[in-house]
Amino acid sequence: MISILRPAFVLFAALTLLCGVLYPYAITGIGQVAFASQAAGSLVSRGGQPVGSSLIGQAFSSPKYFWGRPSATSPMPNNATASSGSNQGPLNPALIDAVKGRINALKAADPANIAPIPVDLVTASASGLDPEISVASAYYQAGRIARARQLPDNEIRNIIDQYRESRYFNFFGEPRVNVLVLNLALDQRRP
Amino acid sequence: MTTQSFLLLVAFLAVLLALTYPMGLYLAKVGDGTRILGLGWIAKVENFLYRRSGITADSAMGWKTYAIALLVFNALGAIVVYAVQRLQARLPLNPQAFANVSPDSAFNTAISFVSNTNWQGYGGESTMSYLTQMLVLTGQNFFSAATGMAVAFALIRSFSSRSVKTIGNFWVDITRSILYVLLPFSVVFAVFLMGQGVIQNFSAYKDVTLLDPVTYTQPKNGPDSQPLKDSKGDPVLEILTTKTQTLAMGPVASQEAIKLLGTNGGGFFNANSAHPFENPTPLSNFFQMLSIFLIPAGMCFAFGRMVGDIRQGWAVLGAMTAIFVVTTVVVLIAEQQAHPALQALGVDQAASALQSGGNMEGKETRFGISASALFAAITTAASCGAVSAMHDSFMPLGGMVPLVLMQFGEVVLGGVGSGLYGMLIFAILAVFIAGLMIGRTPEYLGKKIQSFEMKMTSIAILVTPALVLAGTAIAVMLDPGRAGIANPGAHGFSEILYAFSSAANNNGSAFAGLSANTPFYNAMLAIAMWFGRFAMIVPILAVAGSLAAKKRLEVTAGTMPTHGLLFVALLVGVVVLVGILNYVPALALGPIVEHLQLFTH
Known part of the structure; x- marks a missing residue:
């Protein structure tokens, strides 16, 4: 039995040291040298103050900002x-109620808009922290924001087009835009 | 299926195949124990470890010794994972001052990470200290994957060897798997992930000031920190406003890399690979999907190379890929469907150049439908269990495919090592059935398949369906089992069926609405995970021991070829038939009923 226990204990300890201590610290070291900003959370600052991470969504509710994906956290x-x-499963009544509530909130904030609402704007994201919305969802909100900020519609659309990301070769990635980045750009254009 | 989904699937398979073949040849060298050119420095570390641990690298073990060494090493792992969770409040690297994990949850998590399941009843960012995450959970990500590779190598050697009593050395197999494969590939992948935006630090959670304050309601607690109730017994709600957002931090990239390469799947965060800090871009997502399949697919070619006939590897990979492609197409189509009730509300669910459309509940914008559905098929075809979308919110048939892929026994690519040894067991069953049909003693790769092998094969194949179906039946009969259900109707049953399918087949993904962090589910699922793993490994090692001792017969005119299309079709047929016979009644009660309910109105 000792011929099994000794290798078991020594090897377990040595491999734990290698994989559970040296490896994560080595990666941390590489990260600080090569990708310091990403490794620290891709933080975004305004006027020297951190106002969020470009990777983590925030819950905007004011009419003058783009709203992000609904969040179930x-x-x-x-x-x-x-x-x-x-x-929530597809047949869960709570899902349908939640979608209705989100539709009502969007319509209340922009009664004149009769365009169909893009699906990602009324369904909760997987992480509850989705930083992005589809380009369709951004366009849908352009009119409301233009009025709240007293800017022409096409100026809001220009800002969306400036920051949108594309689907490459018709299959890689999705047409989308980062909500925090958009809203910071709006504030910079006209607070 | 949209053109986008089709192109993504084709691109994925093409890149995978290009990477897999060289990977397989490399894995064969690792399994053979031969020197690898240019990696002498790793050999030095390897030999140092052997010397310190008292291991004689060239002394091979019989299957029983091999199995005992494997069980001792994994039991030791379980004890250490449990102990660190139970003591984490007193240990360093705990900036959020998380309390010790409860005994039942710690037990479940220990079994889960040791068995390569990585089922998670807890939410990582609100439960586990950095020390727990990196020392024991990351550690087990490596060890459980290496254990799977070791068993696969032992089984392969039993085919290629001639009349020997041994199947290899367990210590050498796990050490080489970690040093030559898992660790170096993880380093490269972790660095890539950081470049994409995956975090890697040890700082406390960070507060940021919101542009737009958030108003929310939550139940009010009394001075005794119990929820207050009003005169009617309803909880009292208070309205709060916050101007800050707190961002969870941690050493994520290092754990993320091995989580996928080792087909572990246990996320640093609760939302797993859907969390932007774990999987920030479509590119990181594409490489996460590749890294799940890289080693399991490579093992097929390693198998072919080690038994001296690469066509055998092609046949096994071909059978796996055939099942994978057909099932993946179902998810891709199902998730792009429009939800009838949302359609009635006037929601735009059509795919276009401006949006992915489809069923976006529980999906991330950057992954859309195609990449989310593909990831779901990959993570359940392999026994990974990482998720980039919430399977619980999938359309009924979209959620059924992940369930079925697990129920096939995790042999469609499957886990690191475990996918190959699982599929080889089905191959043994396939040649046995073929042998019965033509009235000839079945043989596979020149080894006669006889009564002992068939008994062990039967145990290995039947142990997981028994655990899944018995576990599900018990849970739906008992109050603590039914109490965990989140969604009403047939979907609630699916949640329980999914949990046991995931646990017993060592996948680890979930229909996560199920409240599984209770003593009942923690205990039941831990049992399913432990026996689903080791009650399969031990019979397989017994098969290996028995095969190794046999002569290797020459190929004659009467030998059934096991590298042609006919055998591939037979193998696919056996896997699908066994899976369907076991599970169709249960599936009919869950996702099939739900599909009919959703689309008949």
């Missing part, structure tokens, strides 16, 4: 210390 939406989806 608790207790508050976009809780970045407790990521979660809604986990």
Whole structure:
């Protein structure tokens, strides 16, 4: 038995040291040298103050900002210390109620808009922290934001087009735009 | 299926195949124990470890010794994972001052990470200290994957060897798997992931100031920190406003890399690979999908090379790929469907140049439908269990495919090592059935398949369906089992069926609405995970021991070829037939009923 126990203990300890201590610290070291900003969370600052991470969505509700994906985290939406989806199945009445509530909120903020609402704007993201919306969802909100900021519609659309990301070769990635980046650009254009 | 989905699937398979073949030849060298040119410095570390541990590298073990060494090493792992979770409050690297994990949850997590399941009843960023995550959870990500590779190497050698009593040395197999494969590939992948935006630090959670304050309601707690109730017994709600957002941090990239390469799947964060800090871009997602399949697919070619006939590897990979492609297409189509109730509300669900459309509940914008659905098929075809979308919110048939892929026994690519040894067991069953049909003693790769091998094969194939179906039946009969259900109706049953399918087949993904962090589910699922792993490994090692001792017969005119299309079709047929016979009644009660309910109105 000792011929099994000794290798088991020594090898376990040595490999734990290698894979559980040296490896993560080595990666951390490489990260600080090569990708310092990404490794620290891709933080975005305004006037020297951190206002978010470009990778983590925030819950915007004011009419003058782009709204992001609905978030099912608790207790508050976009809780970045407790990521979660809604986990509601397609037949769950709570899912349909939630979608209705989101549609009503969007229509209340922009009664004149009769365009169909893009699906990603009324369904909860997987992480509850999705930083992006589809380009369709950004365009859908352009009119509301233009009025709230007293800017022409096409200026809002120009800002969207400036920051949108594309689907490459018709299959790689999705047409989308980062909500925090858009809203910072809006504030810079006209607070 | 949209053109986008089709192109993505084709691109994925093309890149995978290009990477897999050289990977397989490399893995064969690792399994053979031969020197690898240019990696002498790793050999020095390797030999140093052997000397310190008292291991004689060239002394091979019989199958029983091999199995005991494997079980001792994994039991030791389980104890250490449990202990660190139970003591984490007193240990360093715990900036959020998380309490010790509860005994039942710590037990479940220990079994889960040791068995390569990585089922998670907890939410990482609100439960585990950095030390727990990196020391024991990351550690087990390596060890459980290496254990799978070791068993696969032992089984392959039993085919290629001639009349020997040994199947290899377990210590050498795991050490080489880690030093030559898992660790170096993880380093490269982790650095790539950081470049894409995956975080890697040890700082406390960071507060940022929101542009737009958030107002929300939550149940109010009394002075005794119990929820307050009003006169009617309803919880009292309070309205709060916050101007800050707290961002969870941690050493994520290092764990993320091995999570996928080792087909572990246990996320640093609760949302797993859907979390932007784990999987920030479509490119990182594409490479995450590749890295899940890289080693399992490579093992097929390693198998072909080690038994001296690469066509055998092609046949096994061909059978796996055939099942994978057909099932993946179902998810891709199902998730692009428009939800009838949302359609009635006037929601735009059509795919276009401006949006992915489809069923976006529980999906991330950057992955859309195609990449989310493909990831779901990959993570359940392999026994990975990482998720980039919430499977619980999939359309009924979109959620059924991940369920079925797990129920096939995780042999469609499958886990690192475990996919290959699982599929070889099905290959043995396939030649046995073929042998019965033509009235000839079945043989596979020149080894006669006899009564002992068939008994062990039967155990290995039947142990997981027994665990899944018995576990599900018990859970739906008992109150603590039903209490965990989140969604009403047939979907609630699917949640339980999914949990046991995932646990017993060592996948680890979930219909995550199920509240599984309870003593009942923690205990039940831990049992399913442990026996689903080791009650399969031990019979397979027994088969290996028995095969190794046999002569290797020459190929004659009467030998059934096991590298042609006919055998591939037979192998696919056996896997699908066994899976369907076991699970169709259960599936009919879950996703099939749900599909009919959703689309009949």
